[in-house]
Amino acid sequence: MKTTRILLATALLAIAACKPSETTQSTSTGTSAGSDAGSAIVINGAGATFPYPIYSKWFDAYSQAHPNVKVNYQSIGSGGGIKQLTAGTVFFGASDAPMNEEQLKAAPGPVLHLPTVLGAVVPIYNVPGVNDPIRFTGAILADIYLGKITKWNDAAIAKANPGAKLPATDIAVVHRSDGSGTSFIFCDFLSKVSPEFQTKVGASTSVNWPTGVGAKGNEGVSGLVRQTPGAVGYVELIYATQNNISFGPVQNAAGEFVTASLDAVTAAASGAAANMPEDFRVSITNAPGKDAYPISSFTWLLLLEQPQDKERAKIMVDFAKWALTEGQKLAPQLHYAPLPQPVIDKEMAALAKVQIQ
Numbered sequence: 001m002k003t004t005r006i007l008l009a010t011a012l013l014a015i016a017a018c019k020p021s022e023t024t025q026s027t028s029t030g031t032s033a034g035s036d037a038g039s040a041i042v043i044n045g046a047g048a049t050f051p052y053p054i055y056s057k058w059f060d061a062y063s064q065a066h067p068n069v070k071v072n073y074q075s076i077g078s079g080g081g082i083k084q085l086t087a088g089t090v091f092f093g094a095s096d097a098p099m100n101e102e103q104l105k106a107a108p109g110p111v112l113h114l115p116t117v118l119g120a121v122v123p124i125y126n127v128p129g130v131n132d133p134i135r136f137t138g139a140i141l142a143d144i145y146l147g148k149i150t151k152w153n154d155a156a157i158a159k160a161n162p163g164a165k166l167p168a169t170d171i172a173v174v175h176r177s178d179g180s181g182t183s184f185i186f187c188d189f190l191s192k193v194s195p196e197f198q199t200k201v202g203a204s205t206s207v208n209w210p211t212g213v214g215a216k217g218n219e220g221v222s223g224l225v226r227q228t229p230g231a232v233g234y235v236e237l238i239y240a241t242q243n244n245i246s247f248g249p250v251q252n253a254a255g256e257f258v259t260a261s262l263d264a265v266t267a268a269a270s271g272a273a274a275n276m277p278e279d280f281r282v283s284i285t286n287a288p289g290k291d292a293y294p295i296s297s298f299t300w301l302l303l304l305e306q307p308q309d310k311e312r313a314k315i316m317v318d319f320a321k322w323a324l325t326e327g328q329k330l331a332p333q334l335h336y337a338p339l340p341q342p343v344i345d346k347e348m349a350a351l352a353k354v355q356i357q
Contacts, residue, residue, distance in 0.1 A: 015205035032202065039068065039069070047081020047094030048181045049217045049235045050119055051299045054334045055094065058327050062319055069315055075217065080177015085111070085302055091312050093302035096181020097188075097205050098281035109306040112353055113255040113280045114320055115298040117268050118337035119259035120237040121185045122247035122295070124225050127152055127168060134248040135257045136159045138286070141250075144171055144232060144282050145190065146197060147211035152198070152230065174224050174233035177214025179205040185297040186234045189285040195343040221251075234295075238335040252294040253286050265337040273340035279346070298339075305353045312350030314356040326350060 045139045052075040076084075078095035085093030086107050096123075098113055124134050130152075140156050143149040149156060153166040184205045191198035201207050215224045215308040218239040225233040226245055235251065237260050240247045249257040258264050267286040276282060286294045307313040324347055327336040 009115065013228060017255045020322045039340060040070045040280075041068060041312065041315065042070045043092070043227075043315060044072045044074075044090045045081075045092040045094060046076050046084045046090045047302070048078045048096045048299055049075045049219070050078075050096040050121075050182050050185075050297075051094060051116060052218075052329075053238050053242075053313070054117055054331060054336050057321055057330055057334065058319075061330070062322060067330060069319075071130045071319070077176070077178040078181030078184065079203070079219065081302065082205075083179075085304070085311070088278045091309065092304075092316055094300065095302060096297055097184035098279075098300065104180065107277060109303065110308075110353075112305050112350060114301040114303060114347055114350070115187075115280055115339060115343060116301050116323055117331050117339065118265050118296060118298055119335075120265050120293050120296050121182055121189075121234050121242050122260045123234055123236050123250065124222065124245045124247045125231060125232045126225050126227075126246070127167065127169065128229055132161075132164060133259070134164070134166075135248065135251070136248050137251040138190060142171060142190045142194035145175070145209065145211065146194075147167075148255075159194040160257075167183070169230040172228050172231040173209075173212030174221050174231050175209050175214055176216070178216050180217075181205060181297075181299065182218060182234065182236055183207065185285060187294060188283055188297075189295045190344050192286045201239055207225055242251070250294050252290070252292050253288050254290040254292070256290045257292045258291065260293050260295075262332055262335065262337045264291060266292070266340075268292040268296035269298070269337065269340060270328045276343055279348070280343075303354055306355050310356055313354055317351050317354050317356055320351055 002173055023168045055073050057074060063069055078097050080266040081093035081095055082099055082103055086088040099111060123141055124220060137160055150171055152171055152235060158166055185209055191203045215221045218235040221233045222235045222243045222245055224240045225231040226243060249259040251257050265288050270283050271287060272282050272284045284296050303316060324344050331338045
């Protein structure tokens with residue numbers, strides 16, 4: 001394990017050295033874009049890395065249709081997005097984990113949770129010599145992240161993968177180092193299937209991991225796993241597919257091993273659509289149904305219901321309506337599942353809560 005930790009640390013340093021520096025957003029409502037964009041209205045937001053690919057696509061498409069609007073979105077993690085929204089350093093936030101009661105009380109006013117798309121978190125791995133996808137149960141993943149399963153040829157992994165030639169390689173555990181909705185989704189699932197994980201780790205955007213090395217963002221986790229033989233991690237589906245990293249099927253509540261896909265995510269959301277709470281804060285991990293992928297989730301755009309800047313609020317409400325209609329058509333090509341229409345209908349009505357006058 002000492003050699004594994006050295007390899008992980010070396011890879012993490014290499015990633016950090018190659019990654020361009022990030023700047024911190026300093027204003028909540030933005031300023032004129034200056035000479036680069038003339039008199040464009042700039043709106044600043046920050047938060048989840050989970051929806052970053054589609055948000056980037058959406059904001060670019062919206063700005064092309066509205067040249068006077070520029071939306072800056074920083075992919076800093078759900079925890080960071082909630083903190084910056086609360087501090088007033090951004091106009092909107094984004095999170096893969098609904099704000100809890102304590103966070104809602106700390107916010108400068110009521111916060112509208114607006115589901116935008118559905119996605120999946122997948123267990124990724126780098127195990128040379130294993131060609132077939134490695135299957136995981138929730139119990140296996142929980143025990144890996146609890147530090148109880150330390151070898152790839154562990155009896156529990158072998159049982160879930162009959163006939164597979166699993167090496168006696170140490171498992172190099174990788175997790176998020178930043179406040180992360182992806183971590184919340186992953187931990188929410190593991191807490192539902194493992195009482196020990198729920199007790200020792202729990203479900204939050206930031207947890208105390210019993211083992212492993214942290215990396216920042218989905219990008220950092222996928223990069224570290226890709227560079228480290230024997231590594232395992234968790235990322236949003238699009239990061240696994242874009243980086244050509246192996247990811248395995250996960251056993252669902254019905255006992256079926258399901259590979260993450262748009263149809264499997266939609267199956268997980270089907271029950272939630274009929275029972276969506278008024279505040280849209282709902283978990284769909286470990287959903288019932290033989291076709292449901294068990295580590296699925298909505299991701300939320302966070303808007304203040306009583307914003308001081310009515311001009312930017314009006315633009316964000318218009319953007320939200322566009323995202324819930326035209327924007328949904330772009331979701332499948334980026335490996336996100338579109339929202340069920342009943343959920344969209346409820347959201348359209350809920351946008352009236354945002355005071356734009």
